Amino acid sequence: MGAAMATANTLRHRRAIWVAGVAFLGLAAVYTVMAGGHMPENLGVTDGQLAPCPPKPNCVCSQADDEEHRIAPFACEGDVTKSLARVEQIVKSMRRSTIVERSSLYLHVEFRSRLFRFVDDVEFLADPAAGVIHVRSASRTGFSDMGVNRARVGEIAKQFQREDGRSPD
8 A cells, every 4th residue: 555655646746747847838938939029010110100109108209199108309419310320339239139120210129138038129210300319119018118118218318418418318
């Protein structure tokens, strides 16, 4: 009877390990798919506008009408295309950034979080008529970003203003 119980306990233990392993692999697969997410189809410029922010707090945009999502555009001195090139150099120097698309008036950058590898899409649109660079930064997945997008855009703006010889606000 003792040997039979030991064998039954061993089988239960092995089954529990197997179930835990399968659950772990399943969660790892879901995490891998969800962390990066798919690139949204609405990125880019439509009629001189960046995409509006979704009704979630994980997005900021200088073209947004509501206070929750609104952030100031980058004021430019002189040629906005040269200013956009400076923005590009700033984001290239930042960790875990990847330039996805670049044109004379538009820049799309992906930032990946260090731990969970979540992707944020950051877009810049030079507006020569207004003398500004509009910016939009949004998380691909999740609901809240704990203020990461707003803070990142703020840091880029500070570096941009320092290089431009103006003191940041």
